[in-house]
Amino acid sequence: MTFDLSNYRKIYKKITLTEAEVPLDPFKLFHKWFQEEKNIHKVNEEYNAMSISTIGEDGVPETRIVLLKMYSEEGFIFYTNYRSLKGKSIQKRPKVCISFYWPNTERQILIKGNVMKLPKNQSDEYFSRRPIENQVGCWASKQSTVIPSKPHLLIQYKKWSAFFKKNIIKRPFDWGGYIVKPYKMEFWQGQPNRLHDRLVYGLTKTNKWNLYRLSP
Numbered sequence: 001m002t003f004d005l006s007n008y009r010k011i012y013k014k015i016t017l018t019e020a021e022v023p024l025d026p027f028k029l030f031h032k033w034f035q036e037e038k039n040i041h042k043v044n045e046e047y048n049a050m051s052i053s054t055i056g057e058d059g060v061p062e063t064r065i066v067l068l069k070m071y072s073e074e075g076f077i078f079y080t081n082y083r084s085l086k087g088k089s090i091q092k093r094p095k096v097c098i099s100f101y102w103p104n105t106e107r108q109i110l111i112k113g114n115v116m117k118l119p120k121n122q123s124d125e126y127f128s129r130r131p132i133e134n135q136v137g138c139w140a141s142k143q144s145t146v147i148p149s150k151p152h153l154l155i156q157y158k159k160w161s162a163f164f165k166k167n168i169i170k171r172p173f174d175w176g177g178y179i180v181k182p183y184k185m186e187f188w189q190g191q192p193n194r195l196h197d198r199l200v201y202g203l204t205k206t207n208k209w210n211l212y213r214l215s216p
Contacts, residue, residue, distance in 0.1 A: 012106045012190025017197035019211060026185040026201035026209055027073050030109065033187070034071075037102050052078070053097045054089035062089065069126065075113065075181040079126060081143035082117075082174045090115055090178065098180055106190035113182040123176030136160050138175045186214070 022029050034047075041047045048068040056062045062085060070077040076098060081087055090096065094116060100109045117123075127135065140157040147153055182203070189197040196216040201209045 010190075011192065012194075012196065013192050014106050015189055016191065017187060017189035017199055019199065019213065022187070022199060022211070024209060024211070025073075026182070026187075027071075029187060030071065030185070033102075033105070033107060033109065037105060037107075040104055047102065049100075050076075050078075051099045051101075052086065053099075054086050055093050056085065056089055057092070062086070069177070075179040076111065077118065077177055077179050079123070079175070079177045081138070081141075081172075082176060084143040096180055108186075108188035110184075110186040110188070111180065111182045112184040113180040115178050115180045118177035118179055120176070124171050126177060127171035127175070132164075132169070135169050136164060138172050139164075139169075191216070 037047045046067060049065050050068050051063050052066050053061050053063040064086065066078045066080060068076055068078060082091075094114055096113065096115045098111045098113070100107075102108070127138075136157060139160040141153065184200065184202050186198060186200045191197055194216060198214040198216055200212055200214055202212070204210050
């Protein structure tokens with residue numbers, strides 16, 4: 001079975017990106033782009049979705065989608081199960097690449113950084129604010145492990161739901177947050193004729209950001 005996609009093309013022509021207009025701090029540019037994306041989306045659309053790539057135990061990159069839950073000058077925060085495949089990969093190789101793709105504004109952001117666990121109290125605080133159904137789901141699912149069937153998972157969920165009707169629900173010890181501390185951030189803006197704008201911020205040894213342009 002073969003499908004020819006060679007004629008699938010999009011013309012990029014909305015916005016330009018020049019060195020003169022961007023701030024010296026990449027976090028300020030990220031915030032500007034994120035807010036612009038937020039303003040054109042509905043509340044329930046996941047414009048905070050990002051891909052995260054790690055290196056698996058077999059040495060092959062593994063990419064999946066997670067949700068960005070907080071960002072600041074310190075880094076980018078997401079939550080997951082520490083015993084998941086990405087959790088195990090992060091423990092062995094604590095560097096990741098995260099990326100955002102926003103087709104409405106014809107933009108991408110690629111971020112490479114060091115990643116580490118959040119303090120326990122910060123993960124506790126976030127977990128306590130999650131919907132109760134999501135909290136129960138963390139206990140019902142042993143993420144990335146093999147299970148016999150979907151009914152098995154639903155049975156586990158019902159079991160834990162019944163348990164927590166009589167007991168206080170707390171964050172599982174193997175679930176929590178990570179923060180990605182960038183050392184490289186690339187901002188990509190689509191342009192006509194595939195002459196895309198690619199501006200990169202690289203962190204120097206003196207912890208200052210160096211700005212340069214890449215050929216598309």
